[in-house]
Amino acid sequence: MVTTVNRRTFLVASAGAGAVALTGLPGEASAASSPATGLSRKAMAAAVRRIKVPLVTVRPEAVADLTEATLAEAATLVRRGTCTAVELVQAHLDRTDRFDGVYQAYNARTQDAALAAARAVDRGRRTGPLAGIPLTIKDNFFTRGVPTTANSTIFADFVPGYDATAYARLDAAGGVMVGKGQMGPLATTRATRPNGEVTTVNAWTPQNPEVDPGGSSTGPATSVAGRLACSSIGTQTGGSIILPANRQNLTGLKPTMGRVSLHGVVPLTYTRDHVGPLARDVLDAAVMLQVLAGADPADPRTQGLPAPTDYITAALPVRRGGRTRLRRRTRIGVPAGYLDGFTGDEARLQRAFLAELDAIPGAVLVDVGYPDDWDLLTGTFNAVRLPERTEPFLPVLQQDPTAFGVSLTSWVQGLFLSGDEWITGQRAKHHLLREVLDSVLGRCDVLLQTSVVPFDILGLPEIGFPVGFAAATATRPETPVGAVLGGAPYEEGRLLEVVAAYQDVTDWHLRRPADPVRPDASLRTRAAARPVLTADEVARTSA
Amino acid sequence: MPVSAADLTTEELTAFIEARLVVSGFDLAKLPTTFDPATGVPTRESLLASLRAFVLATPAALNTWRPPAGYGPARDRDRYAQQVAPPLEYPSIVEAWTGKVGR
Numbered sequence: 001m002v003t004t005v006n007r008r009t010f011l012v013a014s015a016g017a018g019a020v021a022l023t024g025l026p027g028e029a030s031a032a033s034s035p036a037t038g039l040s041r042k043a044m045a046a047a048v049r050r051i052k053v054p055l056v057t058v059r060p061e062a063v064a065d066l067t068e069a070t071l072a073e074a075a076t077l078v079r080r081g082t083c084t085a086v087e088l089v090q091a092h093l094d095r096t097d098r099f100d101g102v103y104q105a106y107n108a109r110t111q112d113a114a115l116a117a118a119r120a121v122d123r124g125r126r127t128g129p130l131a132g133i134p135l136t137i138k139d140n141f142f143t144r145g146v147p148t149t150a151n152s153t154i155f156a157d158f159v160p161g162y163d164a165t166a167y168a169r170l171d172a173a174g175g176v177m178v179g180k181g182q183m184g185p186l187a188t189t190r191a192t193r194p195n196g197e198v199t200t201v202n203a204w205t206p207q208n209p210e211v212d213p214g215g216s217s218t219g220p221a222t223s224v225a226g227r228l229a230c231s232s233i234g235t236q237t238g239g240s241i242i243l244p245a246n247r248q249n250l251t252g253l254k255p256t257m258g259r260v261s262l263h264g265v266v267p268l269t270y271t272r273d274h275v276g277p278l279a280r281d282v283l284d285a286a287v288m289l290q291v292l293a294g295a296d297p298a299d300p301r302t303q304g305l306p307a308p309t310d311y312i313t314a315a316l317p318v319r320r321g322g323r324t325r326l327r328r329r330t331r332i333g334v335p336a337g338y339l340d341g342f343t344g345d346e347a348r349l350q351r352a353f354l355a356e357l358d359a360i361p362g363a364v365l366v367d368v369g370y371p372d373d374w375d376l377l378t379g380t381f382n383a384v385r386l387p388e389r390t391e392p393f394l395p396v397l398q399q400d401p402t403a404f405g406v407s408l409t410s411w412v413q414g415l416f417l418s419g420d421e422w423i424t425g426q427r428a429k430h431h432l433l434r435e436v437l438d439s440v441l442g443r444c445d446v447l448l449q450t451s452v453v454p455f456d457i458l459g460l461p462e463i464g465f466p467v468g469f470a471a472a473t474a475t476r477p478e479t480p481v482g483a484v485l486g487g488a489p490y491e492e493g494r495l496l497e498v499v500a501a502y503q504d505v506t507d508w509h510l511r512r513p514a515d516p517v518r519p520d521a522s523l524r525t526r527a528a529a530r531p532v533l534t535a536d537e538v539a540r541t542s543a
Numbered sequence: 544m545p546v547s548a549a550d551l552t553t554e555e556l557t558a559f560i561e562a563r564l565v566v567s568g569f570d571l572a573k574l575p576t577t578f579d580p581a582t583g584v585p586t587r588e589s590l591l592a593s594l595r596a597f598v599l600a601t602p603a604a605l606n607t608w609r610p611p612a613g614y615g616p617a618r619d620r621d622r623y624a625q626q627v628a629p630p631l632e633y634p635s636i637v638e639a640w641t642g643k644v645g646r
Contacts, residue, residue: 383597412594413594533583
């Protein structure tokens with residue numbers, strides 16, 4: 001069920017959070033900052049407001065229908081005065097009113113607060129690179145005064161007293177949250193109710209809820225693909241940004257561990273959780289990352305790292321002599337057997353994708369092999385993540401295991417790896433990192449991925465982007481197909497450069513799904529029954 | 544021949560699992576005995592079955608792996624393996640903290 005957070009509730013809750021802060025209770029926060037960040041948020045806000053989004057050529061479709069616009073197009077329209085921020089936000093809210101009954105992309109909406117923020121933009125009181133841009137925030141990010149449930153019974157009544165740093169940065173940049181994105185319970189699977197009943201559908205196949213929309217950042221993905229928001233943020237522990245991006249024709253970017261703060265994100269696996277954008281195209285993803293990236297005093301994993309580079313420039317195409325080329329020569333690793341992982345139409349699309357990539361000047365495809373122990377260390381060793389999800393939730397496991405609903409099993413599995421086995425897993429990570437950096441990435445600059453798991457284990461960056469549409473079959477409608485590129489630590493810019501060139505010579509990313517047919521009793525159309533995932537299915541596919 | 548979880552009977556495996564759950568303060572009796580569609584939570588039996596499969600397959604795959612030392616005779620393999628691949632929780636961050644990236 002979608003919760004509507006009206007402005008009054010929002011303000012009351014915010015005031016409550018502020019009042020708690022004034023009492024100075026341990027562990028609570030001021031209305032403006034989280035416990036550990038303090039005044040540093042002022043500096044953060046000043047930094048994000050200095051980010052410049054380039055003015056872009058706006059397609060006629062985006063002028064005619066504001067929900068069609070990319071983030072960069074929408075920012076251009078608002079800055080030029082072609083539309084107001086209120087008009088931009090209202091267009092997305094109206095579309096959500098019409099279609100979210102089918103999509104079920106949100107589990108809480110913030111319409112009144114969103115319109116208030118948009119009015120502040122139009123009056124010049126709210127500025128920044130994302131001024132007036134409608135955004136979906138996955139429901140595992142703390143949002144002050146707005147319920148944050150992680151779509152779990154465990155957080156059903158939780159209203160955070162402060163914002164997650166990632167959301168605070170978007171807010172400081174002028175972004176407008178239009179709702180909390182539906183997600184797999186506690187970020188495990190595609191979005192379902194805690195009992196496993198599927199909620200959110202793939203925006204490309206709204207009448208067929210069986211088609212996997214990708215998870216667990218399902219709601220953010222569906223909201224952007226379905227044009228309910230310009231852009232969104234999700235989290236990834238086991239593919240939860242990349243997979244929904246691939247399945248819904250979006251560009252999703254999972255940055256290197258530490259590039260974006262995890263402070264204020266409900267944990268799934270401390271050493272593997274990542275924050276990143278699910279966006280319409282590569283430039284939008286770059287703008288979002290530029291705002292999100294940076295050191296956070298509240299998250300030591302973000303400190304002492306190379307400074308974020310100019311992602312926005314990296315995502316702009318380079319043309320010489322009228323021809324698109326890579327910004328710099330880049331060796332693109334193609335793992336042995338890459339095409340063997342695809343069948344039928346998907347294999348045809350992947351072959352075409354490789355050919356298109358190879359034809360871009362500056363791109364050099366190179367064959368690479370995996371180390372001998374690759375399957376073991378990225379397969380069974382994936383289980384090493386499980387004790388990390390058990391530990392922060394142990395009190396709940398002890399008190400009421402039914403609160404985990406359909407997702408319980410993997411939390412209990414974490415009890416069955418011993419401390420020494422967990423340490424072996426951390427040693428294996430080290431070994432795997434050296435194999436990847438010294439061997440695999442020693443022969444290429446970026447690497448096509450055959451699974452999202454290895455770079456999640458290692459905390460290395462990945463970008464997912466569309467490469468075509470698989471034709472409909474007897475059992476499946478036409479669906480988007482994507483590819484995934486991974487890179488070396490803190491080399492997000494290199495990934496953006498490659499995808500910028502590819503998207504400059506293709507138009508897959510510009511395609512949008514048709515509007516869903518809304519159930520109408522008078523026309524005897526009914527929504528398809530939503531499937532129900534079992535506990536075993538969830539355990540097998542869990543992030 | 545080393546011992547293996549595969550040598551345990553189903554009853555022994557179940558007893559181990561139930562004991563471990565108790566040690567961790569997890570009360571199996573809080574789960575339903577028949578499927579509850581309202582919560583979707585696994586039943587006691589289905590959770591136990593899933594955990595038996597997990598215990599049979601996973602710990603041994605992890606605890607029999609050692610990083611290749613790449614040095615010394617085979618009889619000293621485990622001794623030299625102790626010297627390589629110290630555990631890293633955040634391997635990509637360590638690359639930055641040790642100055643190997645961003646230069």
